[in-house]
Amino acid sequence: MALIKQMSLYERSLAVLPPVAKRATTLGITKAKGSYVTSEDGKEYLDFACGIGVTNVGHNHPVVIERAKKQMDDIIHVGHGVVYYPSYIELAENLNRLNGGNRKVYFSNSGAEAVEGAIKLAKKVTKRSGIISFKRSFHGRTVGAMTVTASNAGYRQDYEGLMPSVYYAEYPYAARTGLSDEAETKRCLDSLQEIFQMLIAPNQVAAIIMEPVQGEGGYIVPPKSFVESIRKICDEYGIVLIFDEIQAGFGRTGKMFAWQHFDVQPDILTLAKGIANGFPLSAIVAHADLMDQWTVGSHGGTYGGNPVSCAAALAVIELLEGGLIENAAKMGDYFKSQLVKLQHNYPQIADVRGLGLMIGMEILNVDGKPDANAVNLIQEKALEKGLLILTCGTDKNVVRFIPPTSVSKEEIDQALAVIREVIAEVL
Ligand SMILES: Cc1ncc(COP(=O)(O)O)c(C=O)c1O
Structure with missing residues (x-):
C-alpha cells in the first residue's frame, strides 16, 4: 500500500x-x-x-501561563471603553512606576496602533501637524505608522498618498559612514536643521518620533550625544519627543527600557511586542500633563488592554525585575x-x-x-x-x-x- x-x-x-x-x-x-x-x-x-x-x-513561561489562566477564569473581555478591571489598572500603575512616575497610560493591541495613538496625542496637544521621523526607521504597517516608516520603499509601494507633513532626518549609522560618534551626531543634527530651514519650521512640528535603537533598520545604536541633542531640540521648540520602544523595550536591551541607556526620557513612549510575551497588547506611556489633554472620545478602540494580556504583562514585569x-x-x-x-x-x-x-x-x-x-x-x-x-x-x-x-x-x-x-x- x-x-x-x-x-x-x-x-x-x-x-x-x-x-x-x-x-x-x-x-x-x-x-x-x-x-x-x-x-x-x-x-x-x-x-x-x-x-x-x-x-x-x-x-x-509557567508564571505567564498561570496568571493568564487565572485571569481567563475571572474575565476574558469586558471592554476598556465600558468598565474598569484590576489587571488593566495594575499594569498602568506599574508602567507609571517603571517610567519614573507622573505618567499615564493608554492601552491598545499592536505596535502600529500605539504609534498611531502617539502621533494623534502629539497633534492633539500641540495643535501642530508636522512630524519628523528618521531614515531607516520602522514603526508599523497602518497608514500613519507606515508614513513615519522609512526603512524600505517596499513597505510603501503602491500606497503613496500617505499622511501629509512627515519629514525624514538622518539617523546615526557610524558603521556605514565610518565617522566618529561626534561627526556622525553632527551630520544627523545638520540634516534636522536643514529640514527646519528648508521644509518645515520647528514651531509647526508636533513630534519627533524615533527608535532609541533602530530595529528593522539594522539594529543600530545611536551615540548618547545624538539622543541627548534630540531631547534638547524638542525642549527648545516645544516638540513632543516620541520614543518607539516597541522592539527595544521590556528587557530586550538589558534594561527595562532602552531610554535608560541614554538617560533621556521621551514625552511619549510606545510599547508592544515583549510587553505580554505573546498576548496582543500595546501601550502608550506619556507625561500626565499631555495625557490629561487627551479628551474623552478623541481616541479609543474595542479591544485595547485585554484583561488576559494585562495579567500576562504583569507576570512579564515581575519576571524581568526578578x-x-x-x-x-x-x-x-x-x-x-x-x-x-x-x-x-x-x-x-x-x-x-x-x-x-x-x-x-x-x-x-x-x-x-x-x-x-x-x-x-x-x-x-x-x-x-x-x-x-x-x-x-x-x-x-x-x-x-x-x-x-x-x-x-x-x-x-x-x-x-x-x-x-x-x-x-x-x-
Ligand atoms: C520599532 C517598531 N515599531 C512598531 C512596530 C509595529 O508593531 P506591530 O507589528 O505590532 O504593529 C514594530 C514591529 O516590528 C517595531 O519594530
Whole structure:
C-alpha cells in the first residue's frame, strides 16, 4: 500500500494564505517552550527570533501561563471603553512606576496602533501637524505608522498618498559612514536643521518620533550625544519627543527600557511586542500633563488592554525585575563578545553591535558592499542546523539575534557553534 505523505502546514498554506502572509521560513511549529520551538515533524529548534522580539521571557513561561489562566477564569473581555478591571489598572500603575512616575497610560493591541495613538496625542496637544521621523526607521504597517516608516520603499509601494507633513532626518549609522560618534551626531543634527530651514519650521512640528535603537533598520545604536541633542531640540521648540520602544523595550536591551541607556526620557513612549510575551497588547506611556489633554472620545478602540494580556504583562514585569533583565545584560555581553571574536577571523563581518540581547551582525562582500545573499544563506543554513534567526537592515545584510532574556550560556554556546559552522561555509 502506497504511503500518502501528509502535507506540511506550509504546503497547506499555499492554497489559503496570500503572498503577503509569507513567513521568513517554511517551518510549521506545533510547540514552544523556553528558548526552543518544535516543528510539526518533531525537530527542535533554538529560537533566537522570539516571534520577532515578543517572547522576551521565553516561550510559554509557567508564571505567564498561570496568571493568564487565572485571569481567563475571572474575565476574558469586558471592554476598556465600558468598565474598569484590576489587571488593566495594575499594569498602568506599574508602567507609571517603571517610567519614573507622573505618567499615564493608554492601552491598545499592536505596535502600529500605539504609534498611531502617539502621533494623534502629539497633534492633539500641540495643535501642530508636522512630524519628523528618521531614515531607516520602522514603526508599523497602518497608514500613519507606515508614513513615519522609512526603512524600505517596499513597505510603501503602491500606497503613496500617505499622511501629509512627515519629514525624514538622518539617523546615526557610524558603521556605514565610518565617522566618529561626534561627526556622525553632527551630520544627523545638520540634516534636522536643514529640514527646519528648508521644509518645515520647528514651531509647526508636533513630534519627533524615533527608535532609541533602530530595529528593522539594522539594529543600530545611536551615540548618547545624538539622543541627548534630540531631547534638547524638542525642549527648545516645544516638540513632543516620541520614543518607539516597541522592539527595544521590556528587557530586550538589558534594561527595562532602552531610554535608560541614554538617560533621556521621551514625552511619549510606545510599547508592544515583549510587553505580554505573546498576548496582543500595546501601550502608550506619556507625561500626565499631555495625557490629561487627551479628551474623552478623541481616541479609543474595542479591544485595547485585554484583561488576559494585562495579567500576562504583569507576570512579564515581575519576571524581568526578578532577574531576567540582569540575565539579558550578562548574556548579551557574553554573546556579543563571542561574535566579536568571530569577527576577527572574517573581514566580511563589518560590524557586531547592539545592546543587551538585541544584537546585529552586519555582513559586507569582498567589495565592501552590503551582502544580502550571504545573510540569506546564513539564515537558511542556521535553520537546517537547528537555529532560528532573522535578518534586518535596509539592505537586508544584517543577521539579527533576538534570544529570550531567560537564555542560558549553554544555549548561547549552542547557537554560537551553529553560527561558527555556517559562517565558515558561507563567508
Ligand atoms: C520599532 C517598531 N515599531 C512598531 C512596530 C509595529 O508593531 P506591530 O507589528 O505590532 O504593529 C514594530 C514591529 O516590528 C517595531 O519594530
